[in-house]
């Protein structure tokens with residue numbers, strides 16, 4: 175009898191919740207992603223997010239349902255460039271959602287990416303501008319060039335050893351070494367690990383996997399912390415460490431050693447982010463967290479973009495040879511200004527960033543307490559609103575055939591209206607106060623690595639019978655979490671160029 179009463183009460187509460195969510199909640203007039211979405215974010219959003227499908231499914235729903243779609247009881251997805259500009263404008267009152275961004279915090283010290291308080295964020299960003307501003311980034315050319323040349327050697331060894339090269343892990347090793355050398359003063363040794371052991375450095379692989387685990391961390395933070403605590407207690411008691419925990423411990427030791435070396439005038443590296451930031455600008459431990467946190471957004475994005483561009487060039491010999499001849503005519507420059515003034519290089523890199531859409535996250539923001547009008551619709555304060563910058567990069571009006579790698583769309587550009595539309599929709603680094611601080615760093619890295627790899631190697635498709643084809647590459651199938659991950663390897667052959 176008791177059980178029956180309890181069941182009736184639970185059922186009644188569920189019906190009340192359902193009726194309230196669908197008919198009386200302040201968001202009830204906004205179309206829902208599914209009948210379950212208004213009741214709980216775990217019923218529609220989480221499963222889609224967990225499968226790496228949420229950013230792939232939502233644009234299709236927006237096409238049917240309009241610019242605002244309800245994806246949870248107090249959560250909206252928006253897809254409209256004017257709303258995007260409103261939410262992400264400089265000085266915007268829409269703050270980063272602490273529930274999501276706090277999951278990126280390292281050692282209890284929020285870094286630029288995970289700081290959600292606008293004042294604290296602006297201050298940290300001012301400090302970091304010293305290293306990331308357009309005028310400072312060209313000083314990084316020499317360091318990047320050394321890493322790219324070392325990477326060239328890895329490509330030679332892998333070509334001889336394996337024949338085919340999978341560009342995703344290989345490019346990730348290069349970018350991990352560049353970003354870690356910039357951040358800590360010394361490269362983490364990702365290229366050396368592939369060279370000597372033929373294996374990806376575990377911590378770099380783990381960092382990549384972290385992106386796919388984010389939906390778990392943000393939706394079940396306490397559960398994840400409990401499981402992590404239990405696993406690490408078990409490891410400490412038994413002395414048996416899972417490889418992911420072991421690699422995390424090694425990374426922590428390595429990072430602490432870098433900090434010690436930085437603080438000792440005798441061993442300090444010539445230049446590094448850690449050296450500039452530690453002590454003088456922020457607490458040493460905060461600077462260390464900042465350097466560690468940078469490894470994620472700095473590595474996956476640029477490396478996936480480089481891998482996609484090289485793969486696309488392998489399928490289009492005339493495009494590749496045209497680019498090589500323009501680079502040779504410019505005498506293979508290595509400084510930023512000369513590189514960015516080669517139109518074909520600039521077009522391949524801009525198109526590569528657009529086409530790859532590496533930073534796929536939905537960038538959740540909280541509507542200010544006074545509420546806001548989004549696309550003519552009143553949205554109450556406290557609602558979480560989100561949109562992925564990569565949706566605008568695939569806008570079919572601004573970028574016809576968006577899934578095709580077509581650098582020519584950035585050349586000539588005689589149609590002024592189309593050019594304006596494209597400029598408006600080109601938001602791979604987002605906009606406003608929290609837009610990517612590494613934008614100039616990323617462009618320099620991509621210009622330099624692409625040109626220096628092409629200087630030494632001819633990139634050929636994995637199917638060697640297609641060597642002379644001229645094909646516009648189509649975006650490989652993928653899953654999207656914080657970053658986009660192709661489902662299959664991106665393989666190419668390399669042959670040394672005879673220049």
Ligand code: HEM
Pocket residue numbers: 286287288299353468471472473475476479527532533537563602603604607608609610611612613615616
């Ligand atoms: C193609 C390459 C890249 C793309 C597409 C990209 C994209 C983005 C996007 C969309 C954001 C905004 C995130 C948000 O609002 O939550 C962001 C932020 C950020 N990115 Fe990048 N990024 C790239 C490369 C880099 C590199 C190379 C670095 C560092 C070396 C970097 C460091 C950061 C940091 C620290 C932030 C946080 C900025 C802030 O909150 O003020 N990124 N990036």
